[in-house]
Every structure is written in structure tokens, then in C-alpha cells.
Amino acid sequence: MTGMKKKKLISNFITYGIVIIAFIIVQIMQSTGNLSSMMTGLLVPLCVYVVLAVSLNLVVGISGELSLGHAGFMCIGAFAGAFFSKCTQNTITVGGLRFFLALLIGAAFAALFGLLIGIPVLRLKGDYLAIVTLAFGEIIKNVINVFYVGVDSHGVHVSMKDQFSLGMEPDGMLILNGPQGITGTPKDASFLAGIILILVTLFVVLNLIDSRDGRAIKSIRDNRIAAESIGINITKYKLMAFTVSAALAGAAGSLYAHNLATLQAKKFDYNLSILALVFVVLGGIGNIRGSVIAAVVLTALPELLRDMAEYRMLIYAIVLIVMMIFNWAPKALEWRERYLGRFFRKSVKEGK
Amino acid sequence: MATMLEVKNLGISFGGLRAVNAVDMEIEKGMLYGLIGPNGAGKTTIFNLLTGVYKPTDGIIKLDGEDITGKPTIEINKAGVARTFQNIRLFAGISVLDNVKAGLHNHYKYSTLAGICRTPSYRKVEKEMDERAMELLKVFELDKEADYLAANLPYGKQRKLEIARALATDPKILLLDEPAAGMNPNETQELMETIHFVRDNFDMTILLIEHDMKLVAGICEELTVLNFGEVLCQGKTADVLSNPQVITAYLGE
Numbered sequence A: 001m002t003g004m005k006k007k008k009l010i011s012n013f014i015t016y017g018i019v020i021i022a023f024i025i026v027q028i029m030q031s032t033g034n035l036s037s038m039m040t041g042l043l044v045p046l047c048v049y050v051v052l053a054v055s056l057n058l059v060v061g062i063s064g065e066l067s068l069g070h071a072g073f074m075c076i077g078a079f080a081g082a083f084f085s086k087c088t089q090n091t092i093t094v095g096g097l098r099f100f101l102a103l104l105i106g107a108a109f110a111a112l113f114g115l116l117i118g119i120p121v122l123r124l125k126g127d128y129l130a131i132v133t134l135a136f137g138e139i140i141k142n143v144i145n146v147f148y149v150g151v152d153s154h155g156v157h158v159s160m161k162d163q164f165s166l167g168m169e170p171d172g173m174l175i176l177n178g179p180q181g182i183t184g185t186p187k188d189a190s191f192l193a194g195i196i197l198i199l200v201t202l203f204v205v206l207n208l209i210d211s212r213d214g215r216a217i218k219s220i221r222d223n224r225i226a227a228e229s230i231g232i233n234i235t236k237y238k239l240m241a242f243t244v245s246a247a248l249a250g251a252a253g254s255l256y257a258h259n260l261a262t263l264q265a266k267k268f269d270y271n272l273s274i275l276a277l278v279f280v281v282l283g284g285i286g287n288i289r290g291s292v293i294a295a296v297v298l299t300a301l302p303e304l305l306r307d308m309a310e311y312r313m314l315i316y317a318i319v320l321i322v323m324m325i326f327n328w329a330p331k332a333l334e335w336r337e338r339y340l341g342r343f344f345r346k347s348v349k350e351g352k
Numbered sequence B: 001m002a003t004m005l006e007v008k009n010l011g012i013s014f015g016g017l018r019a020v021n022a023v024d025m026e027i028e029k030g031m032l033y034g035l036i037g038p039n040g041a042g043k044t045t046i047f048n049l050l051t052g053v054y055k056p057t058d059g060i061i062k063l064d065g066e067d068i069t070g071k072p073t074i075e076i077n078k079a080g081v082a083r084t085f086q087n088i089r090l091f092a093g094i095s096v097l098d099n100v101k102a103g104l105h106n107h108y109k110y111s112t113l114a115g116i117c118r119t120p121s122y123r124k125v126e127k128e129m130d131e132r133a134m135e136l137l138k139v140f141e142l143d144k145e146a147d148y149l150a151a152n153l154p155y156g157k158q159r160k161l162e163i164a165r166a167l168a169t170d171p172k173i174l175l176l177d178e179p180a181a182g183m184n185p186n187e188t189q190e191l192m193e194t195i196h197f198v199r200d201n202f203d204m205t206i207l208l209i210e211h212d213m214k215l216v217a218g219i220c221e222e223l224t225v226l227n228f229g230e231v232l233c234q235g236k237t238a239d240v241l242s243n244p245q246v247i248t249a250y251l252g253e
Helices: A003-031 A037-062 A070-087 A095-121 A126-145 A191-209 A212-222 A224-229 A234-257 A270-283 A288-304 A306-328 A330-350 B043-050 B073-079 B096-103 B112-117 B120-139 B155-168 B185-202 B213-219 B237-241 B244-251
Strands: A148-152 A155-159 A173-177 B003-014 B017-028 B032-036 B058-063 B081-083 B173-177 B205-209 B222-227 B230-236
Touching: A003 A191, A003 A288, A037 A070, A037 A191, A037 A212, A037 A234, A037 A270, A037 A288, A070 A095, A070 A126, A070 A173, A070 A234, A070 A270, A095 A126, A095 A234, A126 A270, A191 A212, A191 A234, A191 A288, A191 B112, A212 A224, A212 A234, A212 B096, A212 B112, A212 B120, A224 A234, A224 B073, A270 A288, A270 A306, A288 A306, A306 A330, B003 B043, B003 B205, B017 B043, B017 B205, B017 B222, B017 B230, B032 B043, B032 B185, B032 B213, B043 B081, B043 B173, B043 B205, B073 B081, B081 B155, B096 B120, B096 B155, B112 B120, B120 B155, B120 B185, B155 B173, B155 B185, B185 B205, B185 B213, B213 B237, B222 B237, B222 B244, B230 B237, B230 B244
Parallel strands: B032 B205, B032 B222, B081 B173, B173 B205
Antiparallel strands: A148 A155, A148 A173, B003 B017, B003 B058, B222 B230
16 A cells, blocks of 8 residues: 555545534533533534535535535535425334435435536536526525425325315325425434435545546546547546535435424525535545534534624634635735645645 | 558648648658757647647547558557656656556556455556566666655656656557757756657657757757658658758748
8 A cells, every 4th residue: 555545545534533523512411411402403403414515525625626506516405305204204103214215315316407507507617507507596595495295195286386286185194295395304314314325425425536437536636638539538527526416415415404393495595505505615625624624613602602692703704814815815825835744844834 | 560640631720720731651560760850840849749639630640550540549549659848747646656546547446445454456457567667667766765745756756757657558569759858958968868768668669759959969860850740851860950941930031
């Protein structure tokens, strides 16, 4: 094994380790009663955002394409998963199994849409791709917003007008109620499930990056023309990155849906996509561990600052700006190289 | 000797501009062939036609008897054409070793799932790829820099890495676009030796574009001189370089 490989392996294990240690610490805090109810309520969303950030980093950092529609894939995953759980609430009584299937279904639907949307939009590059993905994200949200779906003994009823035009029998169950979304999804999500999803996501992304396919994806990012000249199929690998990323975002959405009493499409707007992008940029484009940390810090920060009341969003913004400058400004990089380089020489030089 | 690359009546128009017109070329297997001409003569355009970046408006390109005219770049590479670029195009963000391994992409395979799950077939194939890539890097004396980011290599070594990556695709013919551009005389001398070495040890046919006349005269066995998209002169290097027409095209009246 070359030195580089060993280093990568160690780096990956540190990433898994951070997640596992975070889990253990939270468990201890919870059992000793040191965790505020606010933080307890935040645990599952934290996992959701971490998975979302890591999945987006696969597109933005590894594949090098700017996608602003990630909330859309999360939305599809959330609704597909919640829909499934509501329908099978009475048939599959084992919560764990039902939730596992709901995650898979969320991921599968998001992957399907990732593939379908990816085929046309990945012909574009850079800013153009960003704008088109943004549009698709909004379209997904708005389309789900107008659907009414119900189930009765005659089967599934679908309408785009209102819930009364479904024409259901009185014993029918309304599942998707337009802008009101899905209510009463079984609360299957737990912090443990979230941590497992994070670990699975990290496993998939880190190993994919470091395989033959990942190499192809990165080579296309670095130089498309050269990648083509050595026989790498550009469309195939761009779609692969996009689809895998969409699937993981879909699983994150499904996790999210099973933590809420009411799931509404309007929550998956472009603000969420931008938030995910902030996690990725702040943590370091292409740096998977950075995405995990950035997602946790930026999600937990507003809650930790709750005591400061009106100043908290101000502090949040300042922290964001300072971290961004420290991480990315050329002068700051130079400074880091000079003073911290002594300790982190290798990671600064070779890490991305 | 068998013909490796045969080009007949090759031409392309961009709108009203006839960039390349009626070019014929025949390159024998194992030959070091030069394509020269003043700036804007259409040399790189011919490379782009040969590698499928552009589709020819007319003409035929045959590689080792197989018609590759108008095929996509990927298919042409699979058929056996590899190239380097005038302005170096490396995969700057990945390691030197990974650059070469990317070149091995179509020769060593395992499924995506095997890659994610790290199955034994992943380990086995990756090991073979590492070995093959290191062999290639040793040829170009880049094995010590295998773990460097490609972007951090010095200029001359970047040129070499690009050749190594092209060779990793196991081509029948190697197209080098101004390999000596930006090199000092020492580096150029070293490059000439490398090119000779590649030809002899990889049993390679090489077509190169070059402005450095010392390099051209030193290693090319035959030449085609282009001017305004057309063949000005063709033949053995010594004959071509002493042709008064060629001297005029290069130096002016």
C-alpha cells in the first residue's frame, strides 16, 4: 500500500470516527440530562443536513458542477418516503423495517428524478447549470404543492384541484393534501437512524470518490477535453455523480419527513438549497469531512446562541463571514500555510 | 511496412473558412512523423480532426486499416489514438498516479458497486492498476512524484505526465501537440530522448506538431508542411527542410 493510500484510509476513518464519537457524546449527555430539549429536537435535522451537505458536495466538489436544486431531490425523497409510510402504516407494523423501506423508496425516487433531470441539464455548465437546477428545484416543489392524493377501497385517487374533487368514499384516507402536505406520517426517525444514514452516506461517497468511477468523475471535473481524449464517457460519469447525489439527498428527505408531524412542500425552497451550498462551500469544496462539520456547526449555532436573543442571527452571520474568510481568502491561506503549516504541513499541501 | 495512419483528402470548413483542405498523409507503423507549418496553418485542427473533436467536412481517416472518420473522441481513443495538448491539460486536482490510472480507465474494470463495497475484485484490479501506472511513471522518471498533486509538478514533468497518461490508454498512435513548447534547450534535449525511448520501447507510431526546428530535424523521419490549411510539401525530413518553398513559408521572402 502506498503512503497516499494509507493516508486516505486514515483520513476516512477519522471522518467516521468523528461521527461515532459525536453520537456517543450526545448519548451520554442525553442520559445524564445535560441536553436541552431544543438541542434534542435538533438532533434528527442535524443528521438530515449533514447527509444533504455530503451529497451536495459529491456534485459540487467532486463532479465540479454547481447545483442549486438539491432541495428538490430532498423534497421528492421526503414525499415518496412519507407517502409509503402512510400507506403501509397498518400493513407493516415493524417501525424499523417500514422506515428502512421508506428511506430506500425516498432514495430510489430521488435517484430516478436525478437521472431524468440530469440527462437534459448536465449538457449545461457552470452558471447556466446552476440556474436550471434552481428552476427544477422550484418546479418540483410547486408541482407537489398542487397534488391531492387519497386512497379508498377503489384504489388511489389523484386530483390537482382540491380534496373534494377526489371523489373518495367516506372511509377513504386522504394522504397528500395539496399545500397542506402529508400529515400524520409515523414518527419513525430517530437520532440513531440519522447517524446510521450519515455513516452509510459517508461510506458510499468516500468509497465512490476513491474508486475507478470516482477517478473518472474527478478527471472530468479537472479537464473535460482531456478526459474525453483518454476514453472516459463524460455523460455517464456526470450522470452517475448527479444521480447518486440525488439519491442520498432523497434519503435525507425521507429521514426529515419521518421526524415531522406535518410535511409541506414549501419547506423545500431555494433557501434550503442555498443553505446546503453554504455548508459545502464553508466546509471546503470537495472536502467531505468539512461538509459534515460545517453542517453541524451552522445548524447548531443559532440554537446555541438562543440566550443572546436578538443578537444571535447577527453573530451567526459574523461567524459565517469570519469562517469563510479564514478558510478561503488567499491571504488567510498564506497565513495558515506559514504559521499553522508547521503542524499541518501535509494536510495543507495535499488536502483539498 | 504497414500503414498505421492514412488520411485522404481531409478537409473542414468553419462557416466560410476553409481551415483544412485536401490533406493527404500516410504514416507507417513505428515512424516518427512531424507536422509543421507557420502559426494558423491548421496543424492543431488536423489533430482535432484525427481525435474526433471536430468532424471532418470531407475526407477519410483510417487507423491501422479501420475507418475512424467522424467517430466520437471516446471511440477514437478506444480504437487506438491518444494525444497530448498544446496547452497542457492534466487533471490538476488529483495525484500524478491517479492521472495515469485515469488513462488506464478502459483497460481495467470493476463495477461501481464493487468500488463502493471494496470487494476483493476492487482490491485486485486496483493493485494491478497501481503496478501498471507505476511502471509507466518509472519510464518517465515520475515515480518519486507519484503522490504529488499533478498541479504541483514542474512544467517539464507535467509534459511528461501527459505523455504517460496518453500511453496508459494503450494506443496504436500517439499524437503530440507541441511537446517542446515552453521548454529550455536542456529540457528539449531530454524530451527528444524520451520520445525516442517511447517509440522504441512501446513500439509506438508518433505524430508530432512542433515549432522547434532543432527537435524536428533531430527526431522526425518524415514531415508534412502545412500552409494555409493545405499541404505545402511532404517527404523525408532533410529534403523537406531544404525545400525553398518551405523556407519561404517560414521566413518570408
